[in-house]
Amino acid sequence: MPSHYCRASSTKLYLEPVVQSKSKLYQLYCEKCNEQQEVPLSRWVFDQIFIENNLSIFLPKKDQCDMCCSHSVGNISEGEYREHILKKNRVRQEKNQDKLRADNKEVHVFTHDLQSVQLCPKLEASAIYYKTKLCVHNFTTYNLGNKDVQCYWFDECTAGLVSSVYTSCIIDCLKKTLAKEVLPIILYSDSCTAQNRNVVLSNALLELAMDCNIQITQKILEKGHTQMEIDSSHSAIECQIKSRDIYLPSQYGFLSKEARPKQPYNVHFLSYDFFHDYSKYLMYDSIRPGRVANDPVVTNIRVLLYEPVGLIKYKLNFDDEYLRIIAQET
Known part of the structure; x- marks a missing residue:
């Protein structure tokens, strides 16, 4: 799935919310291989392929403001932040x-x-x-x-x-x-x-x-x-x-x-x-x-x-x- 809220800023593809962890995903993969009578790859190789395909498990949150998050870690000046809040x-x-x-x-x-x-x-x-x-x-x-x-x-x-x-x-x-x-x-x-x-x-x-x-x-x-x-x-x-x-x-x-x-x-x-x-x-x-x-x-x-x-x-x-x-x- 493409990210709904970060399409313009993210190139990652996100897996369906049915799968909550890589361990669960690897378990499903092994079950699928067993059904097809194939030998599954190791967990290490599986994780490397997962990374190479630019995939991710969790969907990005929609209710976080980039400007506010940047200000909280000191990357945005106080003046820019105040102007942002005034506009809001x-x-x-x-x-x-x-x-x-x-x-x-x-x-x-x-x-x-x-x-x-x-x-x-x-x-x-x-x-x-x-x-x-x-x-x-x-x-x-x-x-x-x-x-x-x-x-x-x-x-x-x-x-x-x-x-x-x-x-x-x-x-x-x-x-x-x-x-x-x-x-x-x-x-x-x-x-x-x-x-x-x-x-x-x-x-x-x-x-x-x-x-x-x-x-x-x-x-x-x-x-x-x-x-x-x-x-x-x-x-x-x-x-x-x-x-x-x-x-x-x-x-x-x-x-x-x-x-x-x-x-x-x-x-x-x-x-x-x-x-x-x-x-x-x-x-x-x-x-x-x-x-x-x-x-x-x-x-x-x-x-x-x-x-x-x-x-x-x-x-x-x-x-x-x-x-x-x-x-x-x-």
Whole structure:
């Protein structure tokens, strides 16, 4: 399995959580060799091959901030750390204010994220460990105003993990919400560029803002401190599927509906025709604030505003004034 939370910074492949130690893995290997009437390698040779293939047992934790960990061991100055904490507190304050506005029915506020990859089939039997499995994904949105949750389940045969896939799920959720009540929209997410800060999603949100004559705002949480309400939904789903045998990808969806009995999640089983290629028609070719060296780049953006007149504006800090993105129109 690739690491879900460290794809950009780690090249390791992580073994399924079924195996908790190298000793257990070696035991399974020996049992497999005995079944095939082969002589197993020694433990030393087994460990060397394990290292050469860049494998690891334990999955990296998602709730540790690189900046905070570096500061705790003295690799980050006190000034940089204080600035980091101020940014974290500022975006939290912004989110709390928007949540109050959502409670007052002034805006629609969403958080959204992709759940960690699930495998199918998922069984406790050791023999299944060596079988090829499907990667199953769940892109989830959470409405802070009414606690409505949309789960979009699909497997790797249906779609890949590209910008248009996430965009299709987000646009579908927003259109369903706007069909009931037209209000300005605010989206909160982590800083993953493939999911949230890219030209494909920005053009799709701009088109939706123009079609519905509303403002749509994207706000990015501070890296390392991206805890959101949607995490509670993912946690509830993972508790529901824990120690359960999964034979079909659709079972993940059925179990998701049972994860919150009082207000069940809305579960969608996606087929290939659900997804649209939003990269074909772009009004803006880039959302980078600058075009030359030393200018701000996409990862510096903290807020994106899509106006119904067809403009995209941005902020590098929450307390800055909005600036217009100057991009070549296509």
